[in-house]
Amino acid sequence: MPAIFQASKTFIGAPSPAELGVLVCERPGWPPFAESRYVKRLSVIAAGLGMQLFAFAPWTWNPRDDSVKGWSWNEQSRDWEPSNRRLPSVVYDRAWPESEEEKLRYRRALKAVQTAKRLVLLNGILPHKGKVYEMLVKESEFAAYLPPTALYEGASSLALWLRKHNGAAFLKPVAGSQGKRVLAITLDSGGDAALSGRDDRNRPLIRSYDSSAEALRRIDRWIGDRKYLMQPLLDMRSGSGEPCDLRALMQKNRRGRWSLTGIAARIGAPSSVTANLHGGGKAAPAAGTLIAQFGERRGGELLEEIANLSSSIVTRLEQTFGRFAEIGLDFGIERSGKLWFLEANSKPGRSAMSSAGEGAAAAAAEQPLSYAKSILLRLATTDARRSPPGSGCASPGRVIHEFDHL
Numbered sequence: 001m002p003a004i005f006q007a008s009k010t011f012i013g014a015p016s017p018a019e020l021g022v023l024v025c026e027r028p029g030w031p032p033f034a035e036s037r038y039v040k041r042l043s044v045i046a047a048g049l050g051m052q053l054f055a056f057a058p059w060t061w062n063p064r065d066d067s068v069k070g071w072s073w074n075e076q077s078r079d080w081e082p083s084n085r086r087l088p089s090v091v092y093d094r095a096w097p098e099s100e101e102e103k104l105r106y107r108r109a110l111k112a113v114q115t116a117k118r119l120v121l122l123n124g125i126l127p128h129k130g131k132v133y134e135m136l137v138k139e140s141e142f143a144a145y146l147p148p149t150a151l152y153e154g155a156s157s158l159a160l161w162l163r164k165h166n167g168a169a170f171l172k173p174v175a176g177s178q179g180k181r182v183l184a185i186t187l188d189s190g191g192d193a194a195l196s197g198r199d200d201r202n203r204p205l206i207r208s209y210d211s212s213a214e215a216l217r218r219i220d221r222w223i224g225d226r227k228y229l230m231q232p233l234l235d236m237r238s239g240s241g242e243p244c245d246l247r248a249l250m251q252k253n254r255r256g257r258w259s260l261t262g263i264a265a266r267i268g269a270p271s272s273v274t275a276n277l278h279g280g281g282k283a284a285p286a287a288g289t290l291i292a293q294f295g296e297r298r299g300g301e302l303l304e305e306i307a308n309l310s311s312s313i314v315t316r317l318e319q320t321f322g323r324f325a326e327i328g329l330d331f332g333i334e335r336s337g338k339l340w341f342l343e344a345n346s347k348p349g350r351s352a353m354s355s356a357g358e359g360a361a362a363a364a365a366e367q368p369l370s371y372a373k374s375i376l377l378r379l380a381t382t383d384a385r386r387s388p389p390g391s392g393c394a395s396p397g398r399v400i401h402e403f404d405h406l
Helices: 036-048 100-116 127-137 155-164 214-222 285-323 351-354 360-386
Strands: 009-012 019-023 052-056 068-076 081-084 090-095 168-173 183-187 195-198 204-208 228-231 243-250 258-267 282-285 325-334 337-345
Touching: 009 183, 019 360, 036 052, 036 068, 036 155, 036 360, 068 155, 068 325, 090 195, 090 360, 127 195, 127 204, 127 285, 127 337, 155 168, 155 214, 155 228, 183 214, 195 214, 195 325, 243 285, 243 360, 258 285, 282 285, 282 351, 285 337, 351 360
Parallel strands: 009 081, 019 052, 019 090
Antiparallel strands: 052 068, 068 081, 168 183, 168 228, 183 195, 195 204, 243 258, 243 325, 258 282, 325 337
C-alpha cells in the first residue's frame, strides 16, 4: 500500500533541463521510502551542482498530465516535501522492493512508463548472476578468477556437488542482494551436516542435522522454486578468522569514462557466512587489511590486480548488457592468496566507501550526479537544436549511449 500523499504543492509544469528523478518504492511510514539518507545526500549535492532532484515511485505516474508524485528534500525545514512533478527525462534507479509482490508492481509500473515515454535510465540492469557468470567464464581473461558454478537443480544436484567439492558448498539466489538467503553446507566424515547462512530478513541462520539426506531435503524445501547457484565453499577469511571480501566501486565520471572510485574491505562476524554490511559486517581499508594478512608486497599486488580486473570486467559487462553509470564488483581472496571474482551489482551500495580512502565516499555520491548532469545538458542542447525556436516542442529523451563519448 503506498504512503499517504499529503496536500501537493503547486504543480511544476515543464521539467527543468537539470532535473533528475530518483526511482524509489514509496511506502507507509516516514521517511516514505527506503535509502532516504542517501537520497537526501544526493539532493544536497545536486543542489550544489545546479540540479534539481526528487524521488518518486513509478506507479504514481499519471499519463493524463505526465506527472508523478515526487518527494523533495527541503534543507531549510530539514524534511521531505511532496509535490506533483512533471515526469523527468533522466532517472536514477535506487528502488528496493521488499517483497515479490512489490517487485512485480515496481517492474510493471516502470515498464508502463517506459512503453509510453522514452526515459533515459542512468544505470542499466544486469541479468541474474548465472547469466553474468556464463558470459564471463567464456573469456580467458576472466575464467581463472571465477569459482566453479552450477545451477541448483534439486537435492540430487547438490549431493553430487558435495561429493565433487570435499563435502562443502555455498548456495546463493541468482537474483539475490545484500547477502540475503545465502546458505553454506558442510558434511563431516560421520555424515552430519551443518548449515549456516542468512534468511530473507538477513538474520543469521544456523542448523545442524545428523543425516545429510535430511539436510538436503530441508534445503530443497527452503529453496522451493527459486533459482539458486552452487559454488565451492571457499576459505575467504581474514587473518583473524572473520569472513572477508572486497568491494570495488566503478563509476563513470562527467565525461562518461569509467573510473575506480575506491576499493574497501568488508569484514563479517566470525560466525557469519557473509561479509555484507547489511548482514552486520563492517568496512575497513582494503590496503591495510590485505597488507596485514599477505604482507606489503602481495597486498599491493592484489590491490593492483583488483583495480585492473575491475576495469576490464565493467567494460565487458557494458559491451554485453548495455550501458551503465556504476557497477559494484565483489572479490574474495583465499588464505592462500588466490583472488576470486564473486559477483557484480548494478545497484551498488556505497557505505563501504567511507573506508576506501580519502575522498572515495564523497566521489561515490557525486559521480552519478556529475554524469547525469552531462546527459541532461546534452539532452537540452539536442532538443534546442531539433526544435524550431518558439515551437514549444521538444524531442523525447534518447537512450543513454548517445552521451557516453562526452
